[in-house]
Amino acid sequence: MAYGTNTISPGAFGYALKFSSTTSYFQAQCFTMTKGSNSSYSFSIWVNPSISGGGGSVIHLSTSQNGNGNCYDPLVFTVTGELVAQTMQSGPSVYSLLGPVLPINTWTHVAIVISPANGMRLYVNGQLSALTSGAGGVNIFAYTNPAYITLANESPLGPSGSVGCKNGSIPIVPGAFAGALDEFRLYNRELTSQEVCVLANL
Template sequence: MDSSPSYLTDVGATLTATAVSVTNIAGERNEALSFTGTINSYFQISGLTTLGSSTTPFSIALYISPNVLSGTIVHISMYKNGTAGWCLPFIGFASTTHLAIQIWGGTIAKYVLGPILPINSWTHIVQTWSSTSGLSLYINGELYAHDSTSTSYGASGVANYLTLASTLQAIPYPAGGCSTTGVLGGLGYYNGLVDELRVYSRELSGLEACALTKY
């Protein structure tokens, strides 16, 4: 996310990134992206095959500094507009203002509830999933919550889009395909900063999640 417009670095796949109505400002590491909390303020990556596979483990890591404890931070969809077919918020704030992560379990969204974060302050978040370990949430390098029963991931089956800070045109299931069965059903928009987004096609260990907060 440093030095717009070349946002993507160190990737081993053919990916493209789009940033709309965002500002590059000083971040936790070099530069960060600032989002306004509106539908058309977002950052999107396409071609993420791992997140479209029901058997491949994955991890999503990022720093956030929220201005408001609401909205969707990470939204995954099979279409560019964020809706229809298959779509779900993966990381965001529940109605209680707690941070939460979730995946689509096939019939319902399985979730793990996190803490209430400080505003205007950097917090490092890691979401991991695998069919053997389930769903885990790391906060600032430490395991905060874990659901070992969330071992099924009902993925889209195609390469997905990852959108930061907006669910775009997503509307609730069944009309638009985005489930509201989890705790992130508001399909809202994130107001704040994001830095050091990383997506892995494997489950990070606790030591690796901790290491991401050190460099």
């Protein structure tokens, strides 16, 4: 469900949701249950920021509807506008990857691919941007119930939500994202680089 100051705007394909207030968001309880070391998953989304810098949560994951619980931002911005991809590991702890600054008022395809065997990979416009270093993968946190995915914010309550979530080693600024989002897709498996390339060139 979408709430706050959301408008329908031209998207990367057809129409998109545009978020323009600190309480705008879209939320669904749809994140697949995971079984730790036996699980893989991927996110795919088109992102069009309307401002440069300042942070903002593109994708927020939580076990509580208010954005709290076992929670983190799989895709979020730094204060200077760099994209950061994150995954929660058992512990729980969060591992993060630093991506590029995305251009404003331009559609950019972003994909995150996570698996225990191959770790985490961040793709931008179909090209590999960052990946976990060294051999092996990540020990994925086990979600025993479907979790909430919130787009364009970290809490339905906005700044008053007082969300306290796990972050990785890269400083991020969670909260309201200003811009438009389109074609969000969630997969309960590891996408191949060829599949990511197809999604970025639809």
